Amino acid sequence: MRMYDIIMKKRNGGRLSPEEIQFFISGYTRGEIPDYQVSALMMAIYFQGMDEEETLALTMAMAHSGEMLDLSAIEGSKVDKHSTGGVGDKTSLALTPMVAACGIRVAKMSGRGLGHTGGTIDKLESFPGFSTAISREQFIRQVNEIGISIMGQTADLAPADKKLYALRDVTATVDNMSLIASSIMSKKLAAGADAIVLDVKTGSGAFMKTEEDSLALAREMVKIGNGAGRKTIAVVSDMDQPLGRAVGNALEVKEAIDTLRGQGPEDFVELCLTLGSQMLLAGGKAQEPDQARAMLQQTMESGAALEKLAQFVQAQGGDPAAVYDTGLLPAAACSEPIPALEDGYIHRIRCDEIGICSLMLGGGRETKDSEIDLAVGLVLTAKVGDYVKKGEPLAYMHYNDPHKAAAARERFYRAYTIGAEAGGKAPVLIHRILG
Secondary structure: OOHHHHHHHHHOOOOOOHHHHHHHHHHHHOOOOOHHHHHHHHHHHHHHOOOHHHHHHHHHHHHOOOOOOOOOOOOOOEEEEEEOOOOOOOHHHHHHHHHHHOOOEEEEEEOOOEEOEOOHHHHHOOOOOOOOOOOHHHHHHHHHHHOEEEEEOOOOOOHHHHHHHHHHHOOOOOOOHHHHHHHHHHHHHHOOOOEEEEEEEEOOOOOOOOHHHHHHHHHHHHHHHHHOOOEEEEEEEEOOOOOOOEEOHHHHHHHHHHHHOOOOOHHHHHHHHHHHHHHHHHOOOOOOHHHHHHHHHHHHHHOHHHHHHHHHHHHOOOOOHHHHOHHHOOOOOEEEEEEOOOOEEEEEEOHHHHHHHHHHHHHOEOOOOOOOOOOOEEEEOOOOOOEEOOOOEEEEEEEOOHHHHHHHHHHHOOOEEEEOOOOOOOOOEEEEEOO
């Protein structure tokens, strides 16, 4: 088998066999196939596409390119949740304790943020002492004991995906449905869960900007997951404005804690209940959505979800007191309102611009080596559909560096479109794809 023949076959619109896909993934992972040949293949795939069977074969080859995490030592059903990322997306912080309090095991690997989208691990490190650098043995033991653990992604998990993504990123071949879906799902399959619930974002703050593309990606990933023998469900949710009101690491942690106390923003609560219901259904803890939602709501009303979060934080070295007293979380030295410049209804909030403002304040990474300021960010007081008067706050900015704050404040106004006529509110849930 030769890489040249594989490239030419796909260039000419041919269908790659599982053996050919395995050959190039294995060879590239081992360093035996050079970047320039794989770049040529990625471009051929970009233009010619891959069918359902090819996409599944690519995903499985990447998943098996490294360690496949064995979660068989964890009792009961293991359900994973993955978000395609967005601004203000602190869902895992509130959702996983709720689900774990209902008896579903959550053994999750998460990453750090890069650019204007935040990472779950960065947010969790707002708890003093918290660490995701735990051993595999502790990870499994903790899930068995308290029902939840989150650790950092390891280099041994789907290493082919890491190499391929870095190559695609510099060869203009990222934006292909099969390549995107296989990249996400290879890591999810390698992580070992019995069932996977996907939160596919759509809108200005998402990777997929249109509902059509988001639905197509959701369907593709559901096919892959089910084809690999994992029960997979996808929910497409709105990211045309920030999720909830808080954007920034410690600020988002506080909002997640408020949510577990029953005081969360309506859109964020609704998303947690929707995703959580699917996790309970996938894990066999509920038979229909209304029953699942009632179970999740009960964990907030009884305090069980908040207690589960405290157990989780303490188990991974964090201070559980910060769960009950959010004043112990990192706080910025300064907080000031950003006033509206005119009267009117908010028609649009460009989600990506809000994310960039948080990044400019120090709340995100420009590069992988950037240091994050966990305390800074924005808390929105007005969202799409709200009426504001000139001088009233659109948001509160939390900052430590006045120079960064001045630049972020100027950028902030690019995000808001205000008009005289009333407009509708954006839906939280757009579509659900059942596997």
